[in-house]
Amino acid sequence: MTYAILFIGVLLFLGHIFSSLFEKTRLPDVLPLMVLGMLMGPVLQIVSPESFGEAGQIFTTLALIVVLFKSGIDFRILSLRGAVGQGLLLTTVCFVLITAIIAFIAQRVLGIPQTYALIIGAIVADNSTAIITPMLAKLQVSKTAKTILFLEANLTGVYSIVLALALLSAASHGSHVSAGMLAADVLKSFGIGIVFALAAGFFWMSILNRVRRLENAISLTFAFVLLVYSVSGLIGGDGAIATLAFGVVAGNIRLIKRMWLPKLDFRHLLSLNGGEKDFFDEVEFIFKTLFFVYMGICMRIGRVDLLAIGFALALAKIIFRAPAVNYCVSKKITRADCSVILAMCPNGLVSAVLAAMIASQLPGEGAVIQDVIYAVIFFSVILSNLMSFRIEKGGLKWVGKAMFYRHAAEGPTADVKPSGAADGLNALPEGASAPDNAPAPADENHPS
Secondary structure (H helix, E strand, O other): OOHHHHHHHHHHHHHHHHHHHHHHOOOOOOHHHHHHHHHHHOOOOOOOOHHHHHEEEEEEEHHHHHHHHHHHOOOOOOOOEEEEHHHHHHHHHHHHHHHHHHHHHHHHHHHHOOOHHHHHHHHOOOOOOHHHHHHHOOOOEEHHHHHHHHHHHHHHHHHHHHHHHHHHHHHHHHHHOHHHHHHHHHHHHHHHHHHHHHHHHHHHHHHHHHOOOOOOOOHHHHHHHHHHHHHHHHOOOOHHHHHHHHHHHHHHHHHHHHHOOOOOOOOOOOOHHHHHHHHHHHHHOOOOOOOOHHHHOOOOOOOHHHHHHHHHHHHHHHHHHHHHHHOOOOOOOOHHHHHHHHHHHOOOOHHHHHHHHHHOOOOOHHHHHHHHHHHHHHHHHHHHHHHHHHHOOOOOHHHHHHHOOOOOOOOOOOOOOOOOOOOOOOOOOOOHHHHHHHHOOOOOOOEE
């Protein structure tokens, strides 16, 4: 037990070190964490997935809950207004195209049912905002390109979660029910989960000011998130979707109050403050650090065939992403920016947690799905990192010339910011999200 606690402490220290190196060198912290897990697990066999027993599944579920809630908090409804156009178009076309193509390839090479292949496609189509952000900071990229990538990464996370969970629900029912009954059951569970989450969100945001007066109040919101997940499942809803919807309500409550409930007296509806958001950032960091090491331990690197398939799918994701970028973004965006948009598609924590969840719920093929997606995450991060490095050094111009022939080689650079510019990745079209992200009024969280 002492060594286990020591090991966790060392991992968290390493996580902070790798995160700092990520910001300075653009080497994603995901890679050293996964490599460390692989060394401890399949290489040196110091520990195995079986060593965790039931604790491994509990840890995976908790990680899923944290990821879903954080995804909801970070999702800005107003960002859709800025995305109506090329951002939303690129996101939707890319997601549908990549999901379909990856599913087709996975079904052919793995010989798995179509539903399982579509699950792989839906998860692989996700892009990781946490990995994309520091990588973009090193590149000379226009504000428009940054906006598109920001919106795409956030929207694909929601797309991936919703579709993967719906397909998982379908796969768990087997083939003994009709498609109509299956669709009705999925819609019912999603509907119950969303309605319950909305009610829970309004309830919690309305009593949040009273909760803050209690001792250790910040952790109570996390406890309530766990209740939303579990109670939703007990009443027939989908706990994962409920958690995501609850996060969306918690992250957008001020916008909801202002736009949809202006005539009702909801003065007591409060949004999460900076300290509460920082708390969930820390919780996500802890789970991310431990989970990627756990992921490396679970990887079966002896299955070279699955590693090769994962590499092929990661490469296919980039290749088939090119025509969508070429036709869905404005011709005014230069080839260099299009090349950056093409490269910025690594998978991350959302994909990893969904893969682990599926492995625990689908016997047999679930383990194969997990291994393939873990390999995709590993290789997609490497490929995106290498491509961004070459673009930064002025390379890969042939990619832009060959794949983005509709776009000019050079263009206006008025909106190009140097690396580390203040607006960063989170820059959005003017007026897109400023109201929702604006600081709360001084008396909102502490009414007189």
